[in-house]
Amino acid sequence: AQSVTQPDIHITVSEGASLELRCNYSYGATPYLFWYVQSPGQGLQLLLKYFSGDTLVQGIKGFEAEFKRSQSSFNLRKPSVHWSDAAEYFCAVGAGSTSGTYKYIFGTGTRLKVLA
């Protein structure tokens, strides 16, 4: 069965430090992968997506992610974290359904805290 694992529930980094959030997926075919961010009290906003092609994808707000098929991973990175990056981050994989609609399977999320 398809699944997404985010092994880190909480991560704390200092402002200006680099960041890597881990995501591992289980999916039989070529995955469609997404990272979303949820600021407090808000809905989810798409940071970046991977469909095919270049395995290093760039997103908004200075984030990037690298797809590694051999490791079934899609880790999110940022070279220098800003206090405004404090939020919860969700990794998701697109999966098929009975009707042919593609739905998401989400990980459990990683909450990022940024120290001033």
Added chain:
Amino acid sequence: DVKVTQSSRYLVKRTGEKVFLECVQDMDHENMFWYRQDPGLGLRLIYFSYDVKMKEKGDIPEGYSVSREKKERFSLILESASTNQTSMYLCASSLRGIAKNIQYFGAGTRLSVL
């Protein structure tokens, strides 16, 4: 910009009440989704709809039903609310097709069932 609007940010209901959560999108999307979000469990799919009057169960449909009478509107119904349905509910919409399958989310409805 795509806009997904959930009619209420906060709701407080009593056990046994019938509860309606409403979601409207303005981008003519074919697909609409209802999730619930709980700490440590992430987002779990309740139901989704791929066309007017068409629906499919997600991973946790028990205790919920949905209605989609118009393309832009997708309702989640709790027939008899229970305390274990206290949660954050998120609505999303997307275009049909793989490459266009980016989901756009509303701000959420935090439901408390007392």
